[in-house]
Amino acid sequence: MRSQADKLAYCSLFTAFGLILSYVEAILPISLIIPIPGFKLGLANIAVMLAFFMLGYGYACAVSIARITLSALLFGSVTSFWFSLAGGALALAALLLYKLILSRFLGVMGLSVMSAAMHNIGQCLACAVFFGHYVLTFYLPILLLVSLITGSLTAVIIHRFLKVKAITKG
Numbered sequence: 001m002r003s004q005a006d007k008l009a010y011c012s013l014f015t016a017f018g019l020i021l022s023y024v025e026a027i028l029p030i031s032l033i034i035p036i037p038g039f040k041l042g043l044a045n046i047a048v049m050l051a052f053f054m055l056g057y058g059y060a061c062a063v064s065i066a067r068i069t070l071s072a073l074l075f076g077s078v079t080s081f082w083f084s085l086a087g088g089a090l091a092l093a094a095l096l097l098y099k100l101i102l103s104r105f106l107g108v109m110g111l112s113v114m115s116a117a118m119h120n121i122g123q124c125l126a127c128a129v130f131f132g133h134y135v136l137t138f139y140l141p142i143l144l145l146v147s148l149i150t151g152s153l154t155a156v157i158i159h160r161f162l163k164v165k166a167i168t169k170g
Helices: 004-027 044-055 057-075 078-100 108-131 134-169
Strands: none
Touching (some): 004 044
């Protein structure tokens, strides 16, 4: 079992890692390849999910909230903060549901796709509050389809990292 100081240090590292991934996503010209407004790969979710698997749900919540807040302050706006917070809250709800019920039925891939989908649902709900409900009708199906791809991509990265961690640990 890790000490509380070790967990706090890892939590800080995961938050910094998530910020770096957020910055990378902010500067990547993804919109030239995939012309979906506001689309991101969801790479910062890697840090949150690693914190979840390695430290637990509470630490994943702390990493998510800290990363969203710092990311909005450094490279975002008030609107991006609320959109990210809504998406992050539903993604964290997916992690909690996994922890309480679904861990027997889903692996890293299923959880990652579910988390990506919930993040997109949260962002669309925030968008509906800001701009009207019609966005859910047109935009959400596209984002849910994209969640399959982005969630699978992040799951492969998370799975490889957890595998390497298991090998080096013992």
